Amino acid sequence: MVLQDKIALVTGSSRGIGRAIALELGRRGAHLVLNHRRNSTRAMTEETAQELQKLGRRALVVKADVADAQDVVQMFALIQSEFGRLDILVNNAASAVFRPLLQLEEKHWEHVWDVNLRALNLCIKHAVPLMTQGAIVNITSLGSIKYMPNYGALGAAKAAIESLTRSYAVELAPAVNVNAVCGSLIDDTGFSEFISESEKAHWAQLTPLGRLLKPEDIARIVAFLCSDDAETIRGQVIIADGGITLKM
Ligand SMILES: NC(=O)c1ccc[n+]([C@@H]2O[C@H](COP(=O)([O-])OP(=O)(O)OC[C@H]3O[C@@H](n4cnc5c(N)ncnc54)[C@H](OP(=O)(O)O)[C@@H]3O)[C@@H](O)[C@H]2O)c1
Known part of the structure; x- marks a missing residue:
């Protein structure tokens, strides 16, 4: 298996x-650190951990707010003590306030920067000392390059993440390979719940492509980038959009 016995952390992996x-990543042989933020998502994250354990993988569930420096320090200390190293970091967790730009208040901007941007930097900063080699994959979205209604703040954060992807790719080379996957609308996700069926x-x-993308479509690209x-x-941003931007 291409990721046999790699140790991987996926932020925001409750759902x-x-x-x-x-x-x-587990199917391809990796052991997983599953991160979630809320008490209410503990049980569903544990279920994913059990699925991974049935595949013969180790799976550690860590509740941590990736925007909270203390939580992040504790999460990586746990990874150090449980696994002794990290090979793969997927910066996937995201949260935003979806409003027209002029309706965003200061606290909304702070939230978007904290959870999407500052958190990514915090995680990379604490991951790198545990990574003698490996891969970092950042998850972005088409809002980084295209106008999406009410998506301006998160789109700006995603654009910044894509820029950081290029900088980290140079600064962490050759040992750690850094790339991003930029998705279009992905069905069966927290975000897609806000989108009407029509x-x-x-x-x-x-x-x-003739259909919406699914989480599994993104997952396979991430797994490849980790191999x-x-x-x-x-330092590339791989656009996975079924071709829709060709028509925008
Ligand atoms: N859905 C789409 O259409 C789409 C399209 C392109 C790109 N993306 C990107 O793909 C990624 C995943 O999106 P999704 O739609 O699958 O997300 P989702 O279903 O809304 O789940 C969000 C995940 O992030 C976690 N999370 C949120 N804030 C966190 C924090 N402060 N600390 C730790 N974890 C936190 C959540 O944990 P809890 O469950 O505990 O709250 C959950 O596991 C995001 O980066 C998103 O921008 C999504």
């Missing part, structure tokens, strides 16, 4: 894309 990524059907019909087969791909 949606993060959960699919964790399961895909809007989803419209997106699917506009998409050359040695992707070692020549550095």
Whole structure:
């Protein structure tokens, strides 16, 4: 298996894309650290851990707010004590306030920067000392390059993450390979719950692939970027959108 016995942390892996990524990395041989933020998502994260354990993988569930420096320090201390190292970090956790830009208050901007941007830097800063080699994959979205209604703040954070991906790719090379995966609308996720069925059907019909993407589509690309087969791909943003941006 291409990721045999790699140790991987996926932030925000209680559900949606993060959960699919964790399961895909596990299927390919990795042991997982599953991160969630809320007490209410503990049970579902434990269920994913059990699925991974059935595959013969180790799975550690860690409740941590990735925007909280103390939580992040504790999470990496736990990884150090349980596994002694880290090979893969997937920065997947995200949270935002979806409003037109002029309706965003100071606290909303702070939330978006903290959870999406400052958290990513915190996680990378604490991951790198545990990584003698490996891969970091950041999850972004089309809002980084395209206008999406009410998505301006998160879109700006995602654009910054794509820029950071390029800088980290150079600064952490050659040992750690850093890339990003930029998805379009992904079905069966927290975000897609806000999209009506008719809007989803419209997106699917506009998409050359002929359907909406699923969390598993993103997970397979992340798994590839974590493998040695992707070692020549550095600092890239892989757009996974079924071709819809070709028509935008
Ligand atoms: N869904 C889409 O259409 C889409 C499209 C393109 C890109 N993306 C990107 O893909 C990633 C996953 O999106 P998703 O839609 O699958 O997310 P989701 O279903 O809303 O789940 C969000 C995950 O992030 C966790 N999380 C949120 N804030 C956190 C914090 N402060 N600390 C730790 N964990 C936190 C949540 O934990 P709890 O469950 O404990 O709250 C949950 O596990 C995000 O980066 C998103 O921007 C999504």
